[in-house]
């Protein structure tokens with residue numbers, strides 16, 4: 305019951321909360337999504353913030369486990385015939401009757417901070433991506449600066465429950481590389497914390 309109301313609240317405040325950051329992030333999102341090809345899996349689509357940015361020739365399967373977020377994304381997807389939204393998490397993609405077995409593109413934006421097990425999620429990305437496919441990544445990562453990194457470690461236990469499970473202390477770049485992904489291009493940049501943008505292959 306509390307979870308349901310909390311998820312509703314998160315879905316409601318997410319876009320206004322992100323508005324300032326999005327003025328910068330949209331550039332990084334667009335650069336990546338222009339490279340989306342073929343059959344695409346977007347993991348944790350949230351309110352559908354990326355939907356405007358896909359080339360119309362791709363077929364996007366967007367998944368989102370939070371029902372209030374899913375509802376917002378589904379409403380937005382009505383404007384995009386090439387985007388279908390499913391109310392499931394990454395754990396439920398394999399063997400799903402209405403989803404392909406493999407994807408030409410997997411999109412992971414601001415998601416590996418939130419999934420319960422980021423290593424397992426990265427392994428699932430690897431299994432779902434076709435051999436010549438691309439993983440498009442935009443994630444905030446634990447700050448490299450020792451001072452800010454320490455503050456993030458202290459703040460994380462308070463931040464995580466307030467921010468829908470988001471962790472400030474993860475190194476998604478390393479998790480993905482340790483899973484076997486190889487960066488074709490990668491950019492580290494600062495925006496409040498450290499961020500990682502990459503196109504990766506198997």
Ligand SMILES: C[S@@+](CC[C@H](N)C(=O)[O-])C[C@H]1O[C@@H](n2cnc3c(N)ncnc32)[C@H](O)[C@@H]1O
Pocket residue numbers: 347348349350351353367368369370373392393394395413414415418419420470
């Ligand atoms: C910070 S939001 C990011 C939303 C969107 N990707 C964006 O770029 O703004 C993280 C999203 O990941 C979703 N999420 C959490 N656990 C997930 C899982 N196991 N599988 C897929 N998505 C998940 C959340 O419901 C939430 O919508």
